[in-house]
Amino acid sequence: MNILILGGGGREHALAWAVKQNPKTDRLIVAPGNAGIAAIAECASLDIFDAGAVTAFCEENAVDFVIVGPEAPLAAGIADATRAAGILTFGPSAEAARLEASKTFTKEICDACGAPTAAWARFTEAEPARDYIRRMGAPIVVKADGLAAGKGVIVAMTETEALAAIDDMFGGEFGTAGAEVVIEEFMAGEEASFFVLSDGAHALPIGTAQDHKRVGDGDTGPNTGGMGAYSPAPVLTDALQARAMQEIILPTIAEMARRGTPYSGVLYAGLMIEDGRARLVEYNCRFGDPEAQVLMMRLGAQALDLLLACADGRLDRARVNWADDHALTVVMAARGYPGAYDKGSEIRGLEALPADSRHCTFHAGTGAQEGRIVATGGRVLNVTARGASLREARDAAYAMVDAIDWPEGFCRKDIGWRAL
Numbered sequence: 001m002n003i004l005i006l007g008g009g010g011r012e013h014a015l016a017w018a019v020k021q022n023p024k025t026d027r028l029i030v031a032p033g034n035a036g037i038a039a040i041a042e043c044a045s046l047d048i049f050d051a052g053a054v055t056a057f058c059e060e061n062a063v064d065f066v067i068v069g070p071e072a073p074l075a076a077g078i079a080d081a082t083r084a085a086g087i088l089t090f091g092p093s094a095e096a097a098r099l100e101a102s103k104t105f106t107k108e109i110c111d112a113c114g115a116p117t118a119a120w121a122r123f124t125e126a127e128p129a130r131d132y133i134r135r136m137g138a139p140i141v142v143k144a145d146g147l148a149a150g151k152g153v154i155v156a157m158t159e160t161e162a163l164a165a166i167d168d169m170f171g172g173e174f175g176t177a178g179a180e181v182v183i184e185e186f187m188a189g190e191e192a193s194f195f196v197l198s199d200g201a202h203a204l205p206i207g208t209a210q211d212h213k214r215v216g217d218g219d220t221g222p223n224t225g226g227m228g229a230y231s232p233a234p235v236l237t238d239a240l241q242a243r244a245m246q247e248i249i250l251p252t253i254a255e256m257a258r259r260g261t262p263y264s265g266v267l268y269a270g271l272m273i274e275d276g277r278a279r280l281v282e283y284n285c286r287f288g289d290p291e292a293q294v295l296m297m298r299l300g301a302q303a304l305d306l307l308l309a310c311a312d313g314r315l316d317r318a319r320v321n322w323a324d325d326h327a328l329t330v331v332m333a334a335r336g337y338p339g340a341y342d343k344g345s346e347i348r349g350l351e352a353l354p355a356d357s358r359h360c361t362f363h364a365g366t367g368a369q370e371g372r373i374v375a376t377g378g379r380v381l382n383v384t385a386r387g388a389s390l391r392e393a394r395d396a397a398y399a400m401v402d403a404i405d406w407p408e409g410f411c412r413k414d415i416g417w418r419a420l
């Protein structure tokens with residue numbers, strides 16, 4: 001079959017890498033893709049927010065299956081458009097993607113279905129929000145309601161910080177995403193990510209992961225989109241996963257179906273684990289980045305069969321064939337990230353790296369210039385390896401990092417520390 005993946009980061013490279021290995025795949029096109037993806041798939045320049053352009057492209061290229069990577073086109077309704085055009089699609093409708101696109105919507109769903117999460121309140125004006133913060137005290141969490149590229153959440157350890165966040169949000173710092181603000185109870189504990197496919201009626205867990213949000217070793221410095229990840233996450237034991245399915249995931253899927261907006265796609269639940277119990281931090285309506293890189297490396301070719309079963313409503317008959325193994329990815333970023341950074345520096349040594357079912361350097365922000373690979377983003381490479389143990393996966397990934405010649409880049413040296 002002909003498959004189109006929408007997106008152009010490390011997550012989409014990992015999806016393409018797994019899909020490519022499945023014998024069902026004939027033509028594989030990624031839009032817009034990047035320099036790493038170009039080595040395994042055709043890259044097409046296509047505005048992935050333009051529903052008319054995407055459906056026309058699918059018709060012209062006889063695309064049988066569309067996989068949507070990022071949340072923004074989902075929230076804008078790209079999966080609604082391709083489905084309406086009769087193309088099998090992996091990814092939720094715009095209505096269902098509100099589970100990521102609106103924090104208040106997710107909180108309402110949790111309240112309606114009884115899923116455990118932080119106590120919360122919603123505000124559309126600054127003064128009542130300030131009063132609430134003064135009454136509740138710190139630590140407390142302030143969130144812009146809408147999509148803010150992962151930057152709309154302030155975990156305030158002091159009241160002053162929380163009040164400043166209110167000023168920023170109602171002052172327009174986050175644009176329309178901040179017109180409505182959610183203030184939440186601070187949850188202590190250990191965070192982990194749980195990935196479940198839902199076809200609207202059935203659910204299939206497909207793995208756990210933990211990422212490293214802070215830029216510096218020892219979880220210091222500002223937050224980022226993620227500096228590394230590993231799978232599985234030992235803190236999410238089988239018992240905790242079963243409980244999270246019963247208390248959080250299945251009730252959410254049932255509530256979405258009850259409202260006439262069934263959730264079809266991957267439900268990525270951020271969980272906070274404390275005292276043997278998981279509470280929902282947030283939902284995302286897509287695979288994590290860089291969590292997808294470790295999940296895809298562990299799933300390999302069967303990922304396509306699972307995504308097809310999800311899109312097709314056949315998840316009740318789908319199974320994951322787990323290898324008892326671990327995967328770890330190290331993000332290499334441009335110096336300065338997550339602040340200002342330069343683009344265009346050359347990355348050398350990539351061609352000599354191992355590339356097989358246990359090793360892959362996924363490209364997140366790269367471009368090709370006269371045969372050279374250059375950095376074009378903040379997070380640039382996801383150096384990923386699999387091993388019989390987490391330690392083995394980590395050692396293999398860092399051996400690859402050491403072989404990359406890119407003086408303008410950096411990475412954390414301690415990915416996996418919590419589990420090791």
Ligand code: AMP
Nearest residue numbers: 118141153155184185186187270281282
């Ligand atoms: P979100 O975008 O909602 O996932 O929030 C980003 C990050 O903020 C999460 O991954 C957590 O680390 C943190 N966070 C969000 N909500 C809470 C909460 N209620 N308590 C503690 N930490 C939180």
Ligand code: GLY
Nearest residue numbers: 225226288289290
């Ligand atoms: N790595 C976090 C995310 O994809 O949201």
